[in-house]
Amino acid sequence: MLIRREIPADLAAVRAVTIASSYKPHEEEPVEVILRDSLHKGENWIPALSLVAEGEDGAIIGHALCTWGRIGAVRVPNLSLLGVRCDHRRRGVGTALVHATLAAADALDTLMVVVLGDPDFYGRFGFQPSTDFGIVGEEPAWEHMFQIRPLHAYDPSVQGEFTYPEPFGSI
Numbered sequence: 001m002l003i004r005r006e007i008p009a010d011l012a013a014v015r016a017v018t019i020a021s022s023y024k025p026h027e028e029e030p031v032e033v034i035l036r037d038s039l040h041k042g043e044n045w046i047p048a049l050s051l052v053a054e055g056e057d058g059a060i061i062g063h064a065l066c067t068w069g070r071i072g073a074v075r076v077p078n079l080s081l082l083g084v085r086c087d088h089r090r091r092g093v094g095t096a097l098v099h100a101t102l103a104a105a106d107a108l109d110t111l112m113v114v115v116l117g118d119p120d121f122y123g124r125f126g127f128q129p130s131t132d133f134g135i136v137g138e139e140p141a142w143e144h145m146f147q148i149r150p151l152h153a154y155d156p157s158v159q160g161e162f163t164y165p166e167p168f169g170s171i
């Protein structure tokens with residue numbers, strides 16, 4: 001397996017993985033795909049944090065995508081989409097994508113990575129509830145599912161509400 005940056009030629013394959021790993025894979029355009037397409041056109045897309053996993057045959061078997069959100073004036077990457085093809089799950093692909101994302105975000109000197117997801121999965125990568133860091137999500141109901149992974153450049157004075165970029169919330 002190879003983890004690398006997504007390139008334009010990957011678009012169709014990545015869309016297919018997004019559809020297959022969405023919560024409603026039977027729908028041609030699940031909300032995750034609409035969100036992804038919309039983010040791709042915007043200024044909050046982060047090319048260095050748009051990664052794909054290539055299988056041994058060169059096919060795209062997974063992807064991870066971060067976009068810029070904000071805590072006050074500070075830009076913070078949000079792990080927006082993570083998906084692995086169903087026929088390649090439980091083989092470490094998702095784990096490799098999250099580790100690669102964290103390493104790439106660290107190399108960009110970002111303070112942290114934010115995620116809204118299952119703590120049973122993300123906790124193993126060092127994500128902790130955001131409130132431990134004085135940071136809250138837009139929805140109080142997210143509680144412990146809204147998490148932060150501090151990186152090398154972490155600054156504890158950066159606190160407050162994390163706001164998602166457009167079009168989150170409007171899709």
Ligand SMILES: CC(C)(COP(=O)(O)OP(=O)(O)OC[C@H]1O[C@@H](n2cnc3c(N)ncnc32)[C@H](O)[C@@H]1OP(=O)(O)O)[C@@H](O)C(=O)NCCC(=O)NCCS
Binds near residue numbers: 022
């Ligand atoms: C979540 C996902 C990316 C994991 O990919 P993967 O390649 O199967 O992950 P890995 O093989 O690296 O790791 C699998 C481990 O994660 C665990 N795991 C997978 N999904 C999990 C979840 N939702 N909650 C808790 N643990 C989970 C597995 O039990 C396994 O643990 P184990 O190694 O102790 O047995 C993949 O299942 C997927 O695409 N799911 C649909 C989309 C999704 O839910 N994305 C995340 C949004 S928060």
